[in-house]
Amino acid sequence: MAPRADLLRLAAVADALLLLLATGLVVFYAPADAVQGVVQKIFYLHVPAAIAAYMAFAVVLVGGLVYLWNESPAADRLARAAAEVGLVLTTVTLVMGSIWAKPIWGTYWVPWDARLVSTLVLWLIYAGYLLMRRIATPGRQAARFGAVVGIVGFIDVPIVHFSVTWWRTIHPPIETAAPGALPPAMLLTFAISSLAVLLLAAVLIGYRYRLEALRERLAAALDR
Amino acid sequence: MSYLIGAYGFAIVLLAGYVIYLVRQARSVAARMDEVEEGGPAAG
Numbered sequence: 001m002a003p004r005a006d007l008l009r010l011a012a013v014a015d016a017l018l019l020l021l022a023t024g025l026v027v028f029y030a031p032a033d034a035v036q037g038v039v040q041k042i043f044y045l046h047v048p049a050a051i052a053a054y055m056a057f058a059v060v061l062v063g064g065l066v067y068l069w070n071e072s073p074a075a076d077r078l079a080r081a082a083a084e085v086g087l088v089l090t091t092v093t094l095v096m097g098s099i100w101a102k103p104i105w106g107t108y109w110v111p112w113d114a115r116l117v118s119t120l121v122l123w124l125i126y127a128g129y130l131l132m133r134r135i136a137t138p139g140r141q142a143a144r145f146g147a148v149v150g151i152v153g154f155i156d157v158p159i160v161h162f163s164v165t166w167w168r169t170i171h172p173p174i175e176t177a178a179p180g181a182l183p184p185a186m187l188l189t190f191a192i193s194s195l196a197v198l199l200l201a202a203v204l205i206g207y208r209y210r211l212e213a214l215r216e217r218l219a220a221a222l223d224r
Numbered sequence: 225m226s227y228l229i230g231a232y233g234f235a236i237v238l239l240a241g242y243v244i245y246l247v248r249q250a251r252s253v254a255a256r257m258d259e260v261e262e263g264g265p266a267a268g
Contacts, residue, residue, distance in 0.1 A: 042231045049235070088242050092235045099231040200239075207246050214253045221260045 003206040012203045018196040022189070030189040042100040044189055047174065048197035049092040050119075054157050056086030056201055057126065061154040064147035073216070076143040079150050080133055081208035085201055087126045094119055105170060114163040115171035122160055125153040138219075 026044045033040035063079025066072055097116075098108045110116055129149045136142035159166075164173040182190065 038225055039227050041228055045232065045235055088238065092238060095234050095238075096231040099227050099234070103227050204242070204246070207250070211246060211250050211253065214250065214257065218253055218257050218260065221257065 003209065005210070008203060008206045008210070011199065011206070015196060015199040015203050018192065018199060022193040022196040025189040025192055030186055031183065036104060039100060039103050042096050044193040045197065046093055046096040046100060047190070048194040049089045049096070051194060052197045052201040053086045053089035053093060053122075054161070055198065056082045056089060056205065057122075057150075057154055057157050059205065060086065060126070060129075060150040064150035067143055067147040068151075071140070071143075073143075076146065077209055077212045077216070078205070079146065080130075081205045081212055083126050083129050083133075083150065084208055085204045087123065087130060088204075089197075089201060090119065090123045090126065094123060110170050113171060114167035114169045115160065116169075118156060118160045118163045122153075122156045125149075125156055129153060 022044070026041055030041060030044065032038045059082035060079045063075045063077075063082060066075035067079065097119075101110070102108050129146060132149065133142065133146050136145070163169060164171055
């Protein structure tokens with residue numbers, strides 16, 4: 001059930017090349033923004049990291065649903081792996097966004113801004129999920145409770161995404177998919193960066209899953 | 225420019241740190257697994 005080591009290694013190598021290409025595009029190809037200057041290039045990792053975090057939390061949701069349905073240990077393992085990777089990516093999103101905000105908004109953080117606060121809540125939900133999984137005695141009860149937290153916690157993902165349209169917020173809406181929203185050079189750089197970060201998230205989840213499986217095998221061997 | 229370097233610097237350090245953590249954990253668990261399977265000192 002664990003992802004094959006050779007396939008994971010291949011994906012990791014492919015992603016390393018893709019990340020190098022994305023870096024080259026961000027540094028040498030994508031033009032500086034006419035209004036914000038070079039600081040706008042934070043966009044090429046800030047937004048893909050947020051999208052990849054959404055995807056990781058969607059995996060936690062699916063893993064939780066599958067676990068509640070058939071109590072598959074693999075589904076629980078996958079959910080735990082994805083929650084950790086999602087948390088790392090949400091940290092990247094929050095900190096990069098905060099650093100970007102300083103020269104543009106004049107402050108690192110806007111208290112009670114809907115997008116910022118809902119993203120911080122998302123971080124706290126999955127940090128709580130991982131803390132609970134670490135503290136709780138491994139077993140059926142912890143896995144079931146974790147699945148419920150992972151499912152309920154996902155409610156915050158659409159809230160984060162649509163917060164910019166549901167409430168008045170200083171954070172700009174994401175309109176990269178709209179025709180003409182970004183010049184072609186920026187759009188290509190964004191597409192390659194997004195692909196690289198999404199593949200990175202998948203590779204990290206794969207390796208984290210294998211680590212969890214190995215830990216469980218070790219615990220079982222020690223119990224014998 | 226310093227904000228750009230700061231933002232990417234933080235992201236690179238965090239992601240690279242996480243990758244190193246995963247690799248070290250995997251190596252340590254695999255080494256312990258080998259010890260246990262061989263019935264070495266760690267098994268007891």
